[in-house]
Amino acid sequence: MTSRQRSRSSQTTAVNPGVNGSASGGAKSTSPSTTAGPGGTGGAGGRKRVLVVGAGAAGMSCADGLARHPDKFDVTIIDAMGYCGGQAFSIPIDENRYGSKWMNQGVQGGSYIYQHTFHHFGKLGFEAKPVDLQVSFGKGDKFWTNLFPTQLVAKHSSDIKRFETAIRWMRRLQVLFALVPIKVSLKLWGLSEDLALFLGTGNATPDLPTAMMERLYTSPTYGMWYPVDPKSLSSNLPPMVVFPESTDFYTKWQKSLEERNVKVRLNTELTTVITRKPTVRVLLRPRRETEDKHNPNLADQDLPETEEEFDEIVFCVLADTAKRVLGKQARGTEKWVLGNTTWSDDVTVTHSDIDYIKKWYTIEFDKEQAVSKLGERDETARVQKGEKEFKPMYLIKETPKDPRKLEMCFDCSAFQYQLDKDKPLEDHVFQTIYLNKKHEDTWSKDEIKKDKIIREDWWHQLCHTWKHYAFVVPFVWALNRNSKNTTYAAAWTLVNAHEVAIISGQAAAYKLGADYPQELYHNDFARKSFKAYLFLMHGLTLSEQRTS
Structure with missing residues (x-):
C-alpha cells in the first residue's frame, strides 16, 4: 500500500531481479582526496567533513539537517543514480489520454501523520493532497471492500x-x-x-x-x-495523502542543498570502505548516466575508482548494501544486525491493460455481491454509497496457484490527484505489483499486453517479519553508538515508510550535532515521533536547547 513503500536502494538500486547492488572492482586511482582539509575538526574552517551515502529521503533529510550549520559541517551527498529521491520519482505519461503529463512511481503517498515529510514539502512550496482510501480485495464470491459489505x-x-x-x-x-x-x-x-x-x-x-x-x-x-x-x-475509509510530483520536489530540494554549499554528487557510487578510524577513507567510482537516470547495476566497472577522505560517514542505503561495501571493515555487530534483514525482489508493471484488470480484480460495483444487512444491522446506506462512489484505488488478489500469495495493484488514476479518475477505465493507469521473485511461478505478469505496458521497475524490498523486530530494530542503536565515525539512517531501521526515512535522516544529523527544527519541535506529534525514534535508534534524548 502507500504506507508500505518499496525499498529502492538510493545507493545501488536493484534494477535487475536478484541483484542487490553494484559489485566492487575495476581500476583504482590513488590520487589525493578531493575533499578539503585533514580529518577530525581540521577540515576547512574547522568543519567536520561528512559523507552521506544515498540521496533518497533519508540522505536528503540528513544533508538538509547538517546544511543548517555551515560553520560546523562540510557535507557531501552521493548517489549511484542520476537523480535524487531514491524510490520516489515521477515518470512522463500521455497527458491527453490520462489527464496529466506525469505520475509518481514507487512512493505515491502515505499517512496523514507524516509531519516531517509535510515539513519538507512546505519549505519548498509543495503540498500533499488528502484522499480516502478505497480497497477492493478479490473477485466474485471472494470479493471484499471497505466501502460496502459483501457476501x-x-x-x-x-x-x-x-x-x-x-x-x-x-x-x-x-x-x-x-x-x-x-x-x-x-x-x-x-x-x-x-x-x-x-x-x-x-x-x-x-x-x-x-x-x-x-x-x-x-x-x-x-x-x-x-x-x-x-x-x-x-468499514472505514482510511485518511491518506497523495504526494506532489516527486521528481520536481526532489530536484528543488537538491538545488536548495547546493545553494547552501552541500556537494551533491550524483552518478557516484561508493564501492568500498577502506577504513573508518581515525578518519573515513573510501573508494568512489563515477557512473555513466543513462537516459532515464536509473543507472543499471554491475555497470561502469571500467571507470577508475578514487580514494577520498572524510571525518564521518552516514549510510542512508539498504542494510545489505551497507554490509557489502563495508566488507572486512564491518564490525561483528554490524555483520549480525545488517545481515539479519530479509529482502525480496518485486516488480511493478505500470500499464493500461483494462482487460487484465477486469479479469483479476473487482473494479466496478458488483450488485450481486453487495448485501444490505449484516445480522440485524441495516447496511442499505453503505450499499447505495458504493453503487454511486465505488472507485477502488488499492486492489488485491490471491494468486490462483497459491491463494496464500498476493498480487497487488493501484488504480493510479483513482488515487493520484493530478490524474483524471472520471476518464473511462480503459484510459486509467494501473500499477500491478508482483511480490518476491522466488514465487515467480505464481505471477500472471505475462498476461499483461505488451503494447499496454508503460514501464517496469524492480525493487529490492524489506520484509517486515517478526524477526526484523526481534533481531534488527532493537539493535540499531548498537550500530549508531560506535567509535568508528559511522551512522545508519534509512527506513529499514524501523518500518518501510517515507516518513521513517525522513525522521531517520534528521536523527542522524542530530546525532552528529545538528539542531532539530523549531517548527517541528512545536508540533506535538512530530516531536513525540522524533523523540521516540531518536531514543530507540541512537539512545539519545531531544533537548529544546538544540532546536533552531
Whole structure:
C-alpha cells in the first residue's frame, strides 16, 4: 500500500531481479582526496567533513539537517543514480489520454501523520493532497471492500466477531503478543491465517508481529482500520495523502542543498570502505548516466575508482548494501544486525491493460455481491454509497496457484490527484505489483499486453517479519553508538515508510550535532515521533536547547 513503500536502494538500486547492488572492482586511482582539509575538526574552517551515502529521503533529510550549520559541517551527498529521491520519482505519461503529463512511481503517498515529510514539502512550496482510501480485495464470491459489505463478509460473520474479541485481548496483552507472528496469534483464537491477507500488506503479512496488526485496528493515530468493525471487519475509509510530483520536489530540494554549499554528487557510487578510524577513507567510482537516470547495476566497472577522505560517514542505503561495501571493515555487530534483514525482489508493471484488470480484480460495483444487512444491522446506506462512489484505488488478489500469495495493484488514476479518475477505465493507469521473485511461478505478469505496458521497475524490498523486530530494530542503536565515525539512517531501521526515512535522516544529523527544527519541535506529534525514534535508534534524548 502507500504506507508500505518499496525499498529502492538510493545507493545501488536493484534494477535487475536478484541483484542487490553494484559489485566492487575495476581500476583504482590513488590520487589525493578531493575533499578539503585533514580529518577530525581540521577540515576547512574547522568543519567536520561528512559523507552521506544515498540521496533518497533519508540522505536528503540528513544533508538538509547538517546544511543548517555551515560553520560546523562540510557535507557531501552521493548517489549511484542520476537523480535524487531514491524510490520516489515521477515518470512522463500521455497527458491527453490520462489527464496529466506525469505520475509518481514507487512512493505515491502515505499517512496523514507524516509531519516531517509535510515539513519538507512546505519549505519548498509543495503540498500533499488528502484522499480516502478505497480497497477492493478479490473477485466474485471472494470479493471484499471497505466501502460496502459483501457476501464474503456475511459468510464469515462469526470469524469477524471472534477477530474483534481477539484484537481487544491482543491490545490488553500487547507485551506478550508484541513479537508473536500474526499467523500464530490467529491460530490461538481459532482463526485462519488467511484472515491476515485481508490486511493487504503483502505475502509476508502472516509473519508480521502481532503488534502491527493490533495497532492497525486499535490505534486512533496509527490505525488504518481503526476502529475494528465487529460486523464488517474494516468499514472505514482510511485518511491518506497523495504526494506532489516527486521528481520536481526532489530536484528543488537538491538545488536548495547546493545553494547552501552541500556537494551533491550524483552518478557516484561508493564501492568500498577502506577504513573508518581515525578518519573515513573510501573508494568512489563515477557512473555513466543513462537516459532515464536509473543507472543499471554491475555497470561502469571500467571507470577508475578514487580514494577520498572524510571525518564521518552516514549510510542512508539498504542494510545489505551497507554490509557489502563495508566488507572486512564491518564490525561483528554490524555483520549480525545488517545481515539479519530479509529482502525480496518485486516488480511493478505500470500499464493500461483494462482487460487484465477486469479479469483479476473487482473494479466496478458488483450488485450481486453487495448485501444490505449484516445480522440485524441495516447496511442499505453503505450499499447505495458504493453503487454511486465505488472507485477502488488499492486492489488485491490471491494468486490462483497459491491463494496464500498476493498480487497487488493501484488504480493510479483513482488515487493520484493530478490524474483524471472520471476518464473511462480503459484510459486509467494501473500499477500491478508482483511480490518476491522466488514465487515467480505464481505471477500472471505475462498476461499483461505488451503494447499496454508503460514501464517496469524492480525493487529490492524489506520484509517486515517478526524477526526484523526481534533481531534488527532493537539493535540499531548498537550500530549508531560506535567509535568508528559511522551512522545508519534509512527506513529499514524501523518500518518501510517515507516518513521513517525522513525522521531517520534528521536523527542522524542530530546525532552528529545538528539542531532539530523549531517548527517541528512545536508540533506535538512530530516531536513525540522524533523523540521516540531518536531514543530507540541512537539512545539519545531531544533537548529544546538544540532546536533552531
